[in-house]
Amino acid sequence: MSATESRPAEQFPEKHYLNADYGIRSWLLTTDHKRIALLYLVSVTFFFFIGGIFAGMIRLHLLTPKGALVSPEVYNRLFTMHGVAMIFFFLIPAIPAVLGNFFMPLMIGAKDLAFPKINLLSWYLYMIGGGLALFSFMSGGLDTGWTFYTPLSSVYSNSAVAPAVLGIFINGFSSILTGLNFLVTVHTMRAPGMTWFRLPMFVWANYATSIIMILGTPVVATTLALAGMERLFHLGFFNPQLGGDPVLFQHLFWFYSHPAVYIMILPAMGVISEIIPTFSRKPLFGYKVMAAASLAIAVIGFLVWAHHMFVAGQSTYAALAFSFLTMLVAVPSAIKTFNWTATMYRGSISFETPMIYAFGFLGLFLVGGLTGLFLGTLGVDIHVHDTYFIVAHFHYIMVGGAVMGYMGGLHYWWPKISGRMYPDTLARFSAVVLFIGFNLTFFPQFLMGYAGMPRRYHSYPPEFQVLNILSTAGATVLAVGYILPIIYLLWSLRYGPVAGRNPWPSTGLEWQTDSPPPTENFHVTPTVTWEAYDFENRPDLGLDKPLKTDDSGRGHD
Amino acid sequence: MHRTGELYGHFETLEQQRESASLGMWIFLITEVMFFGGIFLAYTVNRHANPVAFAMGSNTLDLKLGAFNTGVLLASSFTMAMAVWAGHTGKQKLITLFLILTLLLGGIFLGVKTVEYAAKFEHHLVPGSSFHIPAEDVSAAAAKADPDFAAHAQLFFSLYFGMTGLHALHMVVGAGLLIWLIRQSMQGRFTAKYNTPVEMVGLYWHFVDIVWIYLFPLLYLIDRRHK
Numbered sequence: 001m002s003a004t005e006s007r008p009a010e011q012f013p014e015k016h017y018l019n020a021d022y023g024i025r026s027w028l029l030t031t032d033h034k035r036i037a038l039l040y041l042v043s044v045t046f047f048f049f050i051g052g053i054f055a056g057m058i059r060l061h062l063l064t065p066k067g068a069l070v071s072p073e074v075y076n077r078l079f080t081m082h083g084v085a086m087i088f089f090f091l092i093p094a095i096p097a098v099l100g101n102f103f104m105p106l107m108i109g110a111k112d113l114a115f116p117k118i119n120l121l122s123w124y125l126y127m128i129g130g131g132l133a134l135f136s137f138m139s140g141g142l143d144t145g146w147t148f149y150t151p152l153s154s155v156y157s158n159s160a161v162a163p164a165v166l167g168i169f170i171n172g173f174s175s176i177l178t179g180l181n182f183l184v185t186v187h188t189m190r191a192p193g194m195t196w197f198r199l200p201m202f203v204w205a206n207y208a209t210s211i212i213m214i215l216g217t218p219v220v221a222t223t224l225a226l227a228g229m230e231r232l233f234h235l236g237f238f239n240p241q242l243g244g245d246p247v248l249f250q251h252l253f254w255f256y257s258h259p260a261v262y263i264m265i266l267p268a269m270g271v272i273s274e275i276i277p278t279f280s281r282k283p284l285f286g287y288k289v290m291a292a293a294s295l296a297i298a299v300i301g302f303l304v305w306a307h308h309m310f311v312a313g314q315s316t317y318a319a320l321a322f323s324f325l326t327m328l329v330a331v332p333s334a335i336k337t338f339n340w341t342a343t344m345y346r347g348s349i350s351f352e353t354p355m356i357y358a359f360g361f362l363g364l365f366l367v368g369g370l371t372g373l374f375l376g377t378l379g380v381d382i383h384v385h386d387t388y389f390i391v392a393h394f395h396y397i398m399v400g401g402a403v404m405g406y407m408g409g410l411h412y413w414w415p416k417i418s419g420r421m422y423p424d425t426l427a428r429f430s431a432v433v434l435f436i437g438f439n440l441t442f443f444p445q446f447l448m449g450y451a452g453m454p455r456r457y458h459s460y461p462p463e464f465q466v467l468n469i470l471s472t473a474g475a476t477v478l479a480v481g482y483i484l485p486i487i488y489l490l491w492s493l494r495y496g497p498v499a500g501r502n503p504w505p506s507t508g509l510e511w512q513t514d515s516p517p518p519t520e521n522f523h524v525t526p527t528v529t530w531e532a533y534d535f536e537n538r539p540d541l542g543l544d545k546p547l548k549t550d551d552s553g554r555g556h557d
Numbered sequence: 558m559h560r561t562g563e564l565y566g567h568f569e570t571l572e573q574q575r576e577s578a579s580l581g582m583w584i585f586l587i588t589e590v591m592f593f594g595g596i597f598l599a600y601t602v603n604r605h606a607n608p609v610a611f612a613m614g615s616n617t618l619d620l621k622l623g624a625f626n627t628g629v630l631l632a633s634s635f636t637m638a639m640a641v642w643a644g645h646t647g648k649q650k651l652i653t654l655f656l657i658l659t660l661l662l663g664g665i666f667l668g669v670k671t672v673e674y675a676a677k678f679e680h681h682l683v684p685g686s687s688f689h690i691p692a693e694d695v696s697a698a699a700a701k702a703d704p705d706f707a708a709h710a711q712l713f714f715s716l717y718f719g720m721t722g723l724h725a726l727h728m729v730v731g732a733g734l735l736i737w738l739i740r741q742s743m744q745g746r747f748t749a750k751y752n753t754p755v756e757m758v759g760l761y762w763h764f765v766d767i768v769w770i771y772l773f774p775l776l777y778l779i780d781r782r783h784k
Contacts, residue, residue: 112567114577180584188577189567218588222595226719235684235715236708237599243610243708248602252595525569 010500012419013514020519031116032519037102038417039123044094045486047130050137051085054078056479059441059472065462075458076143077159083146085137088168089130091402092260095267096213097122097178099409100206102417104182106510106517107200109191109526114184122177129171136164145456147257150238150249154230165228172221175263179213182206191509193528197291200508200532201284204291205270208298212259212266215302220256223249250312254305262301264398265365266294268405269336272358275412276340278506279355280347281543283533286339293332300329310381319378326376333369337362352504353427357408360435364400368393371446386456389449392442400438407434407485414489415503419516420496422488430488434481440474505541507533563751575753582757586764589727593768596723600716600775607709609702612780613690614713617682619673623777626669627769633662634766641759647749653742656755659762660735663728670725677714684715720772727765734758 017034020026027035058078061069070078101119105112113119136142139160144153153161186199186207199207226237227249236242238249277284284290306314306322340362349355371393374380384390411431415421444467449455453464460468502511507530513522530537560566568574604611640655681689688711700706738758741747747755 110567114567115581116565116567176588180581180588183584184577184581187580188573214584214588215591218592219595222592222599226596226599229715229719233685235719236712237603237715237719241708243603243607243705243712245602245606248599252598 010498012498013516013518015518016419016514016516017519018516029120031112031120033101033105033113033116033119034417034517034519034521036119036123037098040093040097040101040126043123043127043130044090044098047085047089048094048482050134051082051090052479052482054082054085056475058082059475061458062460062468063472065460065465067458070458072458073143074141076145076456077141079456080142080145081137084133084142084164084168087146087260087398088171089126089133091264091398092175093126093178094264094406095271095402095409096182096206096209096263097126097174099271099406099413100182100202100209100267101178103413103510104185104203104206105189106416106513106521107203107508108186108189108194109509109522109528110185110189111520111522111525112189113181114189115181118177119181122174122181125170125174125177129167129169129174132163132167132170136160136162136167139163147253148224148227149253150227150230150244150246151240154227155239155241161231162228165224165231169221169224169228172217172224175213176217176221179210179217182210183214191526191528194509195528197288198528198530198532199291201273201287201290201294202267202270204294205266205273208294209263209266211295211298212263212301216256216259216263219252220260223252223256247309247312247314250309251306254308255302258305258308259298259301261394261397262297264402265405266297268361268402268409269294271405271409271412272340272361273336274506274508275354275358275408276343277533277535278412278504279352279358280344280349281535282343282347283531283535284339285342285345286335287532289335290339293335296332297329300325300332304329304376307376307381310378311385323376323378327373330369330373330376333365337366337369351428353422353424353431354408354412356428356431356435357404357411360431360438361401361404361408363435364396364404364438368396368400371396384449386454387449388445388453388455391455392445392449395442395445400442404434404438407431410485410489412504413510414492415499416510416515416517418489418493418496419499419514420492421499421503422492422496426488427485430481430484433477433484437474437477437479437481441471441478442474444468444470444474502541505543507535507538507541571751578753578757582760586760589764593720593723596716596720597771597775600720603709603712603716604775604779607703607705607712608780609699610706610709611713612782613699613706614710614717615777615780616782617677617680618717618777619676620777620781622669622673623773626666627773629662629666629669630766630769633659633666634763636662637759637762641752641756644747644752644755645749649742649745649747652747652752652755653739656735656739656742660732660739663732663735667725667728667732670721674718677718682714684711684718688714717776720776724765724768724772727768731758731762731765734761 017032020032027039030036030039057069058075061067061075061078067075101113141159142161142164143159144157144161148161148165153165186203190199229235230237230239230244234242236244238244238246240246273284273290304322304326306318307326310319310323371389375384375390375393411422411427448464448467451464453460499515501513501515503515505511509526509528512526535541535543564571564574568577636655636658640652640659643651643655677683680691681687690707690710703709735758738754741754
């Protein structure tokens, strides 16, 4: 952090959002978006560890071919609860509700989101939904898979399906209200001079995510409500015995749940678009194309859902169309990846912790994205459908992509959230551990899946044992990579050196205010006179050699 | 979050606050369209797959009551629009009057709906263990065209109750909002300068009406036999 050392040391601000008020009421009834973000931070971390415990038990169980730990019935519940906790209560809210909530208003120069009370309501809906899911986990668990396919979920399952479905239904409204709040905020709350094309890419990414949230989530809410009523009142919307159609459930479910993957990955892409220019000291390459690519992913992402159903009995012609559209959605993702590398080209790159996570993201997202193309190809999908190949693929996107982005963002903005720095060497080490542990866990799963090991089975033929042991060993390394940050981030709250306003330094508006920011975010409403990521015209950043980009993507000294 | 008069502290101007509320309401209505969209799709797909049973189901619905209710809701949309107009022009007494009229019409709709539901219970047309189709409705031709006739008829009524129930729930929420508005309006809170809540509830009320405008032909009018 040479940039920090070359500037005068800054004092910790006397009054900020953390000490503005004390007591439990000041947190539980707060309408400050920063405090609500911290409420989310604590609660999504809790669900991450719940989901992580289930994952650990799955990996332990699969150490031996016959299964080392639990009965087949319990195994079904473990992978279901792992999926439900991680997807609905960690991955979907993680980046938008924690980092987005905290930083969107700061990045556009607003005092708060447009609807602060609705923001608090979102968190309470999340907690009620999460509480119902926990109730389901504790009253025997859930064994339908996180996909709740009917008629298993609506008729045959003997597990606590109803409370989990109700929980996810309620949690959906939390997501809808967050998306609504973000969309309105970006439209109406921007500071003077903060034009649409000066918005940081993280804001664009959350804007695109919000579009998916408001268009997709209501549909899964209806779908789960119908499946829930089918279970409780013995109706037959999706039950062939009562005249319904199970494939209709799959269409409606994936109409949301495929775009939901973009709810997880788009905000992570936004985080990476903030980190890479900052640590390359160079403007983001192809700003407008990047913004357009975010929106394109949100739109095309709605047109690919039936690629989950290539073997579910849909027409071949439909499958062909969805296969083509699946290839199409890869184009904006590829554009983004190329633009990130072009941003780094001839930049002044330094390897602070967030940048290491960003490198991790690039590598893992690349593998996850490319294997997605394999799966979008009809012939290959029939071979690897429902094998560990697909398990590895979506973990590369959702953990390798989304969680790496989340961890990167948390490290990038931690100095702003807490006002203090974490120990950089330890943090870099931890990021590397995470990368190694992740690959050790999930790369073997590509191999076993391609060789034919099915997903969701509690036992497997002995020839897969070596790969399974590698994967379980990797999971322990991965766990270290997740636990270390908790320890040193908590440590930094008290003992970390004072970060100052702009420690990296970075161009965004959020770095112009105190760390931690005051309750009203800015002492004076800022007026924006510079373009996004413009390091060249910002003498206030104290950079020796600011870089700019020409059309070829080259940096200039 | 402190408040000065009608302006919340995180907004700079009343205009910005009004714009935010309006945009937020429109986005909320988009989510509502998607929410109803899922169940409308389920209905359309199943109606297409089981035309015989669904036609029988449609014919059991009371066309006169349905048409009457459609008229009632259209009238309530008119009174709601008048309340919004009275808000814009600052006629405080008229706001209250039109809001009360809207609430009354909404109440009439829900009352008629209750009568219709009660008839379905009497005729054992509510899905569940006591569901029963009168023998004269399962003619030989119908049974031949659709071997699972009874199951598909039950599916029609599941969707009927699902869709109209969801709509009625929205009406109840709307009635609650109207009561809240009427109380505020009687205290004279709404003026020509500040009437955003009236306008927002108005948007919501019109949306719920439009849902019924689609429900009525879909459920009552398709494949109607003249008696």
